[in-house]
Amino acid sequence: MAEREHVISSEIIYKGPIFNIETQLVDLYNGRQSKRDIVRHVPAIAILPFTDADHMILEKQYRAAIGDFILEIPAGKLDDRDFDQPEHAVERELNEELRMTAGVIKRVTGFFETVGFSDAYMHVYVAQDLHAVNEEKQLPRDLGESLDLIIVSFDEMKALFESGKLNDQKTILAFLYWSYLRG
Template sequence: MAEREQVTNSNIVYEGPIFSVEKQEVKLYNGRQSQRDIVRHVPAIAVLPFVDADHMMIEKQYRATIGDFILEIPAGKLDERDLAVPEHAVERELNEELRMTAGTIERVMGFFETVGFSDAYMHVYVARDLKPIPLSKQLPRDLGESLDLITISFDEMKTLFESGKINDQKTVLAFLYWSYLRG
């Protein structure tokens, strides 16, 4: 039977704008002591931006964390404007990253990203009926954000998935969900 740990001491050892690190001392079910280092991360959103039933927009972006480019769906963190209505972050990310607006936005699921060390949670949305945003209404991209926008067909995404070139977890999930939708 799975047993709950008991936190005996906790303190924040790092606090930044997106995440903090909490050090916990815990008492295990067998009475032994252990330590947990937990990354406390603000919630985030990811968007499956459908151009039509057979095409989605993805981004190619350099990510310093892996020192390479990666193919991914648009995503972003929630801030105080979005906590009550995460769809606001979806609209903002579509504008900032894709320069698009959606006719419909629907939440389809959510998941914990890396429960072994973080409480990071991502809401996943589908955006349909995409339309370009006029230049005058485009929001600025995040500092240093440089990306290529790619409209990709389901068959192209399937080929990339099968060859291991889709290796970002939210984008893997996007492909699997897209496959599910296609029946």
């Protein structure tokens, strides 16, 4: 039977704008003790931006953590502007990254990203009935954010998935959900 660990002590050893790192000392089920390093990450959102039933917008952008470009669906973290409302973050990210607004925003699911060492949680939304945002209403992109927008068909996304060129977990989830919607 799976047993719960019990935290004896914890200490924040790093505080940053997006995540903190906490070190815990825990009692294990077998009477021993162990140390846990946990990344405490702010919640995030991801968006499946459908231009129609057969097309979605992906972003190609450089990601420093992997030192390369990646194809991914739009995403972003919740911050003070969102007041703990993921839907507000969806609207903001659509504007900042795609320069669009959506007539329909619907929550699909949510998931923990890397439970082995982090509490990072991502809310996943579908955005439909997309319309361009007037230039004067466009929000600034994040500092250093540079991306190419690519509209892909379902068949193109399927080919990317089958060839292993989709290697971002939220984007793989987007493809699988899209496949589910298509029956």
